[in-house]
Amino acid sequence: MASITAGQPEPQATRPARRSELQAERVRAARLFLLPMLVALTLVAAWPLFRTIYFSFTDTSLSNIGAGKWVGFDNYLSVRTLSSGKVITRGVLVDPAWWNAVWNTFRFAIISVSIETVLGLLVALVLNAEFKGRGLVRAAILIPWAIPTIVSAKLWAWLFNDQFGMVNDMLMSLGLIDHKIAWTADVSTAMYAVLIVDIWKTTPFMALLCLAGLQMIPRDMYEAAKIDGVHPIKVFFRVTLPLVKPALMVAVIFRLLDALRIFDLIYVLTPNSSATKTMSVISRENLIDFDKFAYGSAQSTLLFLIIALAVILYIWLGRVDLGGQKQ
Amino acid sequence: MNVLKTILFYLAVVLIVVVAVFPFYYAIVTSFKTGTALFEVDYWPREFNFQNYISVMQQGEFPRNILNSIVVATLTVGFALFLGVTASYALARVRFRGRTLLLLTILGVSMFPQIAVLAGLFELIRFLGLFNTPWGLVLSYTIFTLPFTVWVLTTFMRDLPVEIEEAAIVDGATPWQIITKVFLPLMWPALVTTGLLAFIGAWNEFLFALTFTSSNSTRTVPVAIALLSGASQFETPWGLIMAASVIVTVPLIILVLIFQRKIVAGLTAGGVKG
Amino acid sequence: MAEIQLKDVRKSYGSVDVIKGVDLEIRDGEFMVFVGPSGCGKSTLLRLIAGLEDITSGDLLFDGKRVNDLAPSKRGIAMVFQSYALYPHMKVYDNMAFGMKLAKAGPDEIRRRVEKAAKMLHIDHLLDRLPKQLSGGQRQRVAIGRAIVRDPKVFLFDEPLSNLDAALRVATRLEIAKLHHEMKNVTMIYVTHDQVEAMTLADRICVLRDGLVMQVGTPSELYERPNSLFVAGFIGSPKMNFVNGQIAQGFNAHTIGIRSEHMVVDNADPVWRGKVVHAENLGSDNFLFVDIGSEEPVLVRQEGKTAIPWGAEIGVRPLIENLHRFDETGNPIR
Numbered sequence: 001m002a003s004i005t006a007g008q009p010e011p012q013a014t015r016p017a018r019r020s021e022l023q024a025e026r027v028r029a030a031r032l033f034l035l036p037m038l039v040a041l042t043l044v045a046a047w048p049l050f051r052t053i054y055f056s057f058t059d060t061s062l063s064n065i066g067a068g069k070w071v072g073f074d075n076y077l078s079v080r081t082l083s084s085g086k087v088i089t090r091g092v093l094v095d096p097a098w099w100n101a102v103w104n105t106f107r108f109a110i111i112s113v114s115i116e117t118v119l120g121l122l123v124a125l126v127l128n129a130e131f132k133g134r135g136l137v138r139a140a141i142l143i144p145w146a147i148p149t150i151v152s153a154k155l156w157a158w159l160f161n162d163q164f165g166m167v168n169d170m171l172m173s174l175g176l177i178d179h180k181i182a183w184t185a186d187v188s189t190a191m192y193a194v195l196i197v198d199i200w201k202t203t204p205f206m207a208l209l210c211l212a213g214l215q216m217i218p219r220d221m222y223e224a225a226k227i228d229g230v231h232p233i234k235v236f237f238r239v240t241l242p243l244v245k246p247a248l249m250v251a252v253i254f255r256l257l258d259a260l261r262i263f264d265l266i267y268v269l270t271p272n273s274s275a276t277k278t279m280s281v282i283s284r285e286n287l288i289d290f291d292k293f294a295y296g297s298a299q300s301t302l303l304f305l306i307i308a309l310a311v312i313l314y315i316w317l318g319r320v321d322l323g324g325q326k327q
Numbered sequence: 328m329n330v331l332k333t334i335l336f337y338l339a340v341v342l343i344v345v346v347a348v349f350p351f352y353y354a355i356v357t358s359f360k361t362g363t364a365l366f367e368v369d370y371w372p373r374e375f376n377f378q379n380y381i382s383v384m385q386q387g388e389f390p391r392n393i394l395n396s397i398v399v400a401t402l403t404v405g406f407a408l409f410l411g412v413t414a415s416y417a418l419a420r421v422r423f424r425g426r427t428l429l430l431l432t433i434l435g436v437s438m439f440p441q442i443a444v445l446a447g448l449f450e451l452i453r454f455l456g457l458f459n460t461p462w463g464l465v466l467s468y469t470i471f472t473l474p475f476t477v478w479v480l481t482t483f484m485r486d487l488p489v490e491i492e493e494a495a496i497v498d499g500a501t502p503w504q505i506i507t508k509v510f511l512p513l514m515w516p517a518l519v520t521t522g523l524l525a526f527i528g529a530w531n532e533f534l535f536a537l538t539f540t541s542s543n544s545t546r547t548v549p550v551a552i553a554l555l556s557g558a559s560q561f562e563t564p565w566g567l568i569m570a571a572s573v574i575v576t577v578p579l580i581i582l583v584l585i586f587q588r589k590i591v592a593g594l595t596a597g598g599v600k601g
Numbered sequence: 602m603a604e605i606q607l608k609d610v611r612k613s614y615g616s617v618d619v620i621k622g623v624d625l626e627i628r629d630g631e632f633m634v635f636v637g638p639s640g641c642g643k644s645t646l647l648r649l650i651a652g653l654e655d656i657t658s659g660d661l662l663f664d665g666k667r668v669n670d671l672a673p674s675k676r677g678i679a680m681v682f683q684s685y686a687l688y689p690h691m692k693v694y695d696n697m698a699f700g701m702k703l704a705k706a707g708p709d710e711i712r713r714r715v716e717k718a719a720k721m722l723h724i725d726h727l728l729d730r731l732p733k734q735l736s737g738g739q740r741q742r743v744a745i746g747r748a749i750v751r752d753p754k755v756f757l758f759d760e761p762l763s764n765l766d767a768a769l770r771v772a773t774r775l776e777i778a779k780l781h782h783e784m785k786n787v788t789m790i791y792v793t794h795d796q797v798e799a800m801t802l803a804d805r806i807c808v809l810r811d812g813l814v815m816q817v818g819t820p821s822e823l824y825e826r827p828n829s830l831f832v833a834g835f836i837g838s839p840k841m842n843f844v845n846g847q848i849a850q851g852f853n854a855h856t857i858g859i860r861s862e863h864m865v866v867d868n869a870d871p872v873w874r875g876k877v878v879h880a881e882n883l884g885s886d887n888f889l890f891v892d893i894g895s896e897e898p899v900l901v902r903q904e905g906k907t908a909i910p911w912g913a914e915i916g917v918r919p920l921i922e923n924l925h926r927f928d929e930t931g932n933p934i935r
Binding site: 022025026027029030031033034036037040041043044045047048049050051052055065123126129131133136137138139140141142143144145146147148149150151152153154155156158159161163164165166169170200204208211212254257260261263264267268279280283284287288293296297300301303304307311 | 337343344365366368370411414416433443444445449450501527530531533534537548549568572576579583
């Protein structure tokens with residue numbers, strides 16, 4: 001029905017508004033219905049975001065939030081020349097710990113989402129085949145998704161435990177390693193540990209979304225390809241992939257945004273490891289734990305800008321149809 | 328060749344199931360172990376000792392934490408559904424200027440990095456006197472449950488037949504009556520799904536719960552588990568942690584398995600369609 | 602009691618004009634049918650009268666009063682939708698009572714009116730059922746019943762039969778015709794794309810095309826005196842024969858039109874001669890497809906039962922008094 005699709009040319013916009021009683025009542029009701037939601041979102045999203053950005057230009061401290069003074073861009077970058085002629089630069093933009101966190105975040109996001117997408121698609125292809133006990137398997141893969149992140153972090157911390165963990169025990173008995181590894185504490189393996197847990201937990205989500213996309217492909221398309229004698233791998237790249245791509249692109253952007261703001265898994269699984277510290281973790285550390293409230297606000301603001309930029313770039317490059325309007 | 332293919336296929340299936348289920352299974356096995364048995368790796372359960380469960384429920388504030396989580400998640404869901412139903416009716420059914428922009432803004436908020444509002448919310452919650460109360464959490468959880476709820480309910484509401492609404496209009500129903508008397512009874516499945524997903528989101532939330540609560544008795548379950556410590560500072564009470572984990576996860580898994588079809592539908596509506 | 606007038610009514614969505622200026626009078630108690638091919642704007646026009654869509658410009662009058670901006674529920678209308686649009690979660694009784702309940706009528710009054718309407722439509726034994734427990738035909742009756750309970754001045758039907766199977770469609774059509782007789786004071790407007798429905802139900806028919814009224818008149822006026830090539834071709838089954846080119850020029854026309862029943866087989870004094878390329882025997886009638894050298898063979902309804910074999914050369918003669926002549930623009934030459 002024309003009246004309910006979004007993005008339609010709206011007659012009131014082109015002609016001077018002269019609405020009937022019905023339209024007037026509906027528009028009035030719509031405004032009233034939207035108002036509480038808009039107030040709520042302004043209160044919990046727009047206003048706090050504005051305040052965070054404001055704090056990043058002050059010297060506010062956690063113990064006395066109201067007393068901050070305007071310091072301009074000092075939290076981001078301040079250049080001071082001492083009387084001795086020595087130049088000191090300070091601020092987030094020249095903070096190696098911050099850039100390390102940026103690097104960790106992107107490394108984590110890109111690797112985890114890539115692997116999750118590929119694995120998710122593979123699992124979805126398996127689940128899309130018809131076999132006995134398919135429902136049971138689908139139920140089984142929902143379990144990692146249903147487990148709270150903190151619980152799965154603790155769970156895997158236990159599995160990865162260096163002395164009594166199952167992972168080391170198994171790898172030792174298989175002869176793959178000769179000494180016990182401190183998976184979560186060791187700088188060289190901490191990121192792998194985080195990636196494994198995230199992939200374990202999130203692949204089911206990707207698989208389910210891919211499966212939904214796959215099930216929209218008509219079966220006779222495969223049968224036609226079979227009759228024509230097309231090789232299954234060719235069918236996958238020529239038929240399946242192009243058809244699930246739109247759904248996949250949207251799923252990937254949601255996952256990517258989720259991965260870029262990751263906090264809880266890393267906070268619990270690998271606390272205080274510089275190898276895994278992400279933007280969210282370092283921002284919160286400064287905001288709450290280190291009493292560098294304004295500095296943390298500056299990092300939060302940068303995180304927001306970086307993610308906003310990533311979204312715009314992704315949508316622009318991928319021409320992602322977020323509103324589902326082109327269907 | 329075909330036999331080999333079938334064998335490989337079922338191997339893949341078994342691998343998927345084992346990888347998905349094993350870690351939680353191992354947690355259950357661990358939760359029944361005490362003392363030195365904890366430090367031996369067992370792939371099969373050897374004993375069923377409920378001591379960990381008894382301790383976790385008796386000592387400390389864990390039952391209180393569970394109650395907190397239930398209260399916070401329920402209030403959050405109720406609040407989000409109430410605001411979400413009316414807002415999604417307006418977004419799905421009424422033509423007005425700027426509707427598409429509004430929808431995209433809501434989608435944008437749902438993608439918000441929570442850390443970006445942490446400082447501002449911290450100030451707001453302190454200002455409102457909600458620090459270290461469940462209400463502070465309900466308020467802050469609105470930032471992710473409300474946009475999600477609105478978005479999913481809007482896609483559901485769009486699919487309801489137009490003619491039924493028009494019949495109600497001819498019958499003289501106001502927009503409010505259309506929502507409450509005609510649409511709501513038709514939307515129970517959607518409400519259950521959305522509510523459940525929002526509930527899971529609120530139940531699992533960690534960052535805000537960690538930041539906006541400060542005492543053991545006001546914490547929610549995820550924070551309590553993350554901060555669970557043993558007799559001494561250097562000893563992690565793995566048995567207790569696993570027991571607590573199982574307690575808070577099993578109801579969730581049961582819910583998810585009961586509603587699995589609806590949940591997949593809800594995720595698809597919220598995810599694939601946008 | 603309602604007389605409806607449309608004065609230069611227009612409707613556009615953005616820059617797309619759907620209704621391009623309609624002037625129409627619908628008389629009190631009349632059964633008016635809007636008919637036309639899909640996309641002609643007939644449903645939109647009905648929805649404008651119902652008030653479900655805003656009129657872009659022009660006036661809509663009920664009994665001389667402008668109602669352009671009046672809410673649908675205040676216009677004294679009732680509407681039967683194509684998909685029935687019953688409330689799935691309400692029993693039949695509640696479906697029918699919903700409008701009156703919203704209007705805060707007394708419970709006794711509601712019960713009386715619902716039961717009366719239900720009896721009239723023979724659905725009084727279904728009042729406790731849910732819509733999903735009913736057959737398509739029963740749902741349609743409930744939808745009509747829901748409209749009757751509203752005690753409307755104007756009854757609107759939007760293709761109400763198109764979801765029914767062929768047999769049920771004929772039965773329900775009779776039902777609606779009966780309803781019109783029983784509700785003498787109620788003006789009825791009925792939208793369909795099926796000209797048979799239009800011919801059988803209507804007091805008057807309004808033929809629409811591309812958002813414009815082509816012709817308004819009684820079924821027989823439209824059948825006998827179509828004022829355009831389009832109406833001539835649209836009304837009547839089987840379709841009117843059209844012949845162009847030289848044959849038409851012989852009658853001083855760009856196109857001539859002649860209905861199959863206005864052609865006679867006449868080997869003695871033929872106007873055209875041709876071969877029978879196909880024949881269809883419907884039992885009551887025998888139709889011959891005769892190739893007289895026009896673009897398409899002409900259809901002739903044969904009197905009598907004499908079998909004419911395919912391939913036979915025969916002569917046919919149109920009844921000149923029933924021949925329609927049209928110019929290049931499709932306008933009739935009279």
